Amino acid sequence: AQTVTQSQPEMSVQEAETVTLSCTYDTSESDYYLFWYKQPPSRQMILVIRQEAYKQQNATENRFSVNFQKAAKSFSLKISDSQLGDAAMYFCAYRSASPQGAQKLVFGQGTRLTINP
Amino acid sequence: DSGVTQTPKHLITATGQRVTLRCSPRSGDLSVYWYQQSLDQGLQFLIHYYNGEERAKGNILERFSAQQFPDLHSELNLSSLELGDSALYFCASSVADGRYNEQFFGPGTRLTVL
Numbered sequence: 001a002q003t004v005t006q007s008q009p010e011m012s013v014q015e016a017e018t019v020t021l022s023c024t025y026d027t028s029e030s031d032y033y034l035f036w037y038k039q040p041p042s043r044q045m046i047l048v049i050r051q052e053a054y055k056q057q058n059a060t061e062n063r064f065s066v067n068f069q070k071a072a073k074s075f076s077l078k079i080s081d082s083q084l085g086d087a088a089m090y091f092c093a094y095r096s097a098s099p100q101g102a103q104k105l106v107f108g109q110g111t112r113l114t115i116n117p
Numbered sequence: 118d119s120g121v122t123q124t125p126k127h128l129i130t131a132t133g134q135r136v137t138l139r140c141s142p143r144s145g146d147l148s149v150y151w152y153q154q155s156l157d158q159g160l161q162f163l164i165h166y167y168n169g170e171e172r173a174k175g176n177i178l179e180r181f182s183a184q185q186f187p188d189l190h191s192e193l194n195l196s197s198l199e200l201g202d203s204a205l206y207f208c209a210s211s212v213a214d215g216r217y218n219e220q221f222f223g224p225g226t227r228l229t230v231l
Contacts, residue, residue, distance in 0.1 A: 043205060044119075045222035091160060102173045103211075104150065104162035105220060 002027045002094050006108035013082045014116050020067075021077045021111045023092030031097040034068065035105070036077045040088040048090070051075065053097065079113075087115045120144065121210050121223035129229045135196040138226045142189055142210030148172075149191040150211075150220060151183060155204035166191055167213070198230045 003026045013019035025034070036048040051059045051068045058066050063080045079086055092108040120143035130136055142149050151163040162175035166185035177183075180198075185191045195202060205225045211218035 043225055043227075045207060045209075047219060050219075102162075103148070103165060103218075104173060104175060105152070105160075105209075106162070107160035109159050 002029070002032075002096070002106045004092050004094050004106050004108040006092055006111050008111045009109070010112045010114070012114040012116055013079075015082055015084060017082055018078060018080045019082055019113065021079075021090050021092075021113065023075045023077070023108055025073050025075060025092070025094050027073070027094065029096055029098065033095045033097055034066075034075045035093040035095070036064070036066070037091045037093060037107075038086075038088045039091065039110070040085075045091075049077065082115050084115050084117060087113060089113070119221040119223065121208060121221050123206075123208050123223035123226050125226060126224065127227050127229075129231065130198060131231055132198055132200060134198050134230075135194065136198065136228065138193040138195070138206050138208075138228070140191045140193070140208030140210075140223060142191070142208075143221055146210035146212055146221070147189065148211045148213060148218065148220075149185055149189070150209040151177075151191070151193050152207040152209065153204050154207060154225070155201075157201075158204075160207075163193070195228070200230050203228055203230045 032053045034051045038046045049061045065078045067076045089110045091110045094106045122141045124139045147168045149166045154160045163177045165173040183193045207225045208223045209220040211220045
């Protein structure tokens, strides 16, 4: 079974600074997707960024980028120029890409990010 | 707004009771997923339906059941409720169940069991 681990329960950063959230995962599959979701106080789950395992290039979405290390099974999220609106719980998630595999998302325990003004 | 709707937003009930949570997927989405978010268990997958058929089950209790109707809306039924069932229940939908289809989450139903 796949597992996702986020070892940082809480992180804080000064506004406009850069912060990196860590995530490691365990799987025996070679083809999969990795995601970062943001959950603000409204509790809505918002997709921030996704990475396809077969792509070596790290995904980037504006101020958000990932460092995907497939061999190390590591998938960290970097937030540049942090803004007050980035304050939220961030979840790392895994999903199999196999058509026969389960399509469910497997989530880490989350990292609560605080932005200090 | 993801386009996925869930009703009710909040539900307060007593132990031993039965409740039904409803989810309407985005227009055109055939897959519906249910997740439970609780303080002690985190975010966990419960069940997946595709076009009316059950496709996968997660750690769903026997007291819980779900179905997807011909109009593609889904209901999650929780019975013999216990205090530990208090949680935020999310529904997500995607176009199909192929290689990659983004799952769009609804706003959730917060269930409180007293």
